[in-house]
Amino acid sequence: MEKFGLSSSDIASLIFFIFCTLIYHAFYYYRVAKLPKNIFKGKINIIRRTWVENMLQSGNAIVAVQTLRNIHMAASFLASSSIVFIGSIIYLIFTIEQTSGIITGKGTISLPDYLVFFKLLILMIMFLVSLLNFSLCIRLLNYLVILVGASQDTIAETMGMSAVDYITRMFSIAGIHYTFGIRGFYYTIPLIAWFLGTKFFIIFTFLVLLLCLKLDYGK
Numbered sequence: 001m002e003k004f005g006l007s008s009s010d011i012a013s014l015i016f017f018i019f020c021t022l023i024y025h026a027f028y029y030y031r032v033a034k035l036p037k038n039i040f041k042g043k044i045n046i047i048r049r050t051w052v053e054n055m056l057q058s059g060n061a062i063v064a065v066q067t068l069r070n071i072h073m074a075a076s077f078l079a080s081s082s083i084v085f086i087g088s089i090i091y092l093i094f095t096i097e098q099t100s101g102i103i104t105g106k107g108t109i110s111l112p113d114y115l116v117f118f119k120l121l122i123l124m125i126m127f128l129v130s131l132l133n134f135s136l137c138i139r140l141l142n143y144l145v146i147l148v149g150a151s152q153d154t155i156a157e158t159m160g161m162s163a164v165d166y167i168t169r170m171f172s173i174a175g176i177h178y179t180f181g182i183r184g185f186y187y188t189i190p191l192i193a194w195f196l197g198t199k200f201f202i203i204f205t206f207l208v209l210l211l212c213l214k215l216d217y218g219k
Contacts, residue, residue, distance in 0.1 A: 013198040049168045064148040072141045079134035082127045089124040123191045130184030133177040140174035
């Protein structure tokens with residue numbers, strides 16, 4: 001891999017990053033499913049169900065729609081930000097020779113050409129993951145606005161489960177996509193730090209992992 005600009009330290013740090021990202025969140029959602037009351041998200045899921053029950057009562061539909069609209073606006077803003085970042089990275093990739101001379105080796109940045117390209121590509125993929133999750137979250141929120149104003153009997157008859165269960169389930173899935181979208185932004189921090197060196201990459205990966213632990217297991 002050396003000829004492509006990836007040293008053994010780059011490969012090791014990237015494996016560490018992937019391990020921390022994928023393995024941690026797989027274990028985290030396993031814990032949410034098995035021990036929901038011990039994890040912050042599990043507690044929120046329980047509380048979310050009571051919120052849905054209250055919002056389905058007569059006269060609360062407007063409050064529910066306003067709440068969902070606020071979440072929708074936040075997700076839309078973050079999705080738009082992801083598009084801007086993706087576009088900026090694509091611009092850097094295709095104009096990198098003119099802007100910094102990295103590909104020709106005439107610039108001031110000493111990183112190998114392929115390594116810079118690879119890091120930009122990984123960074124863009126992370127923003128694409130965030131964009132996808134925010135888009136899916138927005139899609140589900142649009143459905144939720146309709147569901148909270150629909151007949152509970154019709155929902156139960158059509159979906160084969162109670163309106164509270166179905167709406168809570170959809171709301172929880174939307175929350176998962178929103179969480180993954182936000183986490184994508186978190187994990188761009190160590191990817192950006194990777195441009196400064198593998199040590200910074202590992203340090204910031206560890207710091208983001210500690211942040212996730214604090215958010216997931218705190219009160």
